[in-house]
Amino acid sequence: MQVRVNDIRMGYDDFGSGNAVVFLHAFPLNRRMWEPQVSRLKERFRVVVPDLRGFGETESPPGPYSMEMMARDVLGLLDHLGIASAALVGLSMGGYVALAFCRLRPERVSSLVLADTKATPDTPESKAARDDMVRQVQNCGVDFLVETMLPRLLTQKTIQSAPQVVQRVADMIKSTPPAGAVGALLGMRDRPDSTDVLRSLRCPLLCICGAEDAVTPPSVAEEMASTAPNGRVRIIPEAGHLANIEQPDEFNKALMEFLSS
Ligand code: MLT
16 A cells, blocks of 8 residues: 655555554665564554665665654554554664664654664764765665675575575565665664654553664663663574574564563
8 A cells, every 4th residue: 555644655554453463674775575474463452564765566766865854754654544642663774764763753653662773873883884885876876785685684504504594585685675775774874873762652562672683682682671661571592683484483472472462
């Protein structure tokens, strides 16, 4: 489905009924990364899954896309769907957007799941790496991101033994429009520190992290959970940065337990 939100047309799915759960995807992927969660959770919840600005079936106007801008798109979608409050589940970049949403409209968030993400901003080194990546995307398109990103997103074991998973992730990366990748990279580069949002979080927080996530390791998830007034953490064995894709059953179990409690 598509809807006009702010200055873009936004692609999304809306399945099931009951309390709403909104899934926010990682960079440089799209809403299809949540398929293993959608199929399970739609039995119990209303599951809303947007493509963030620049990705999937959502338009990609010139960037930068600040995390707040992406959060405002999600807010526009919830308004359109008549959803007063929802559980937000954000993985990596989706987590940055979820935190931006909490800063904007805390009263619209019933609970928060931050997976394989962090609240702190980019370091000077990671800002420089973003700028390099922007230049490469502008010069060569997004295909090179498959080679650079896959070893960061998936464990070595998955890369060697699960070709269908690798293919799914690679296909999502390759389908990202260059303008979308650039817009999001610039927005992530300049995102603010959200530690204050965590500190004043009014809703329950679950931090999920792949035990082998080298991008945002378990220590980061533990730190975030202990910063929030009501936070807990779940480490998923044998998973890297895309814990929801590598270990969907464990990930879904953690989500179901938290969202049902
Ligand atoms: C992601 O998975 O969304 C990215 O690793 C986030 C980032 O580059 O900071």
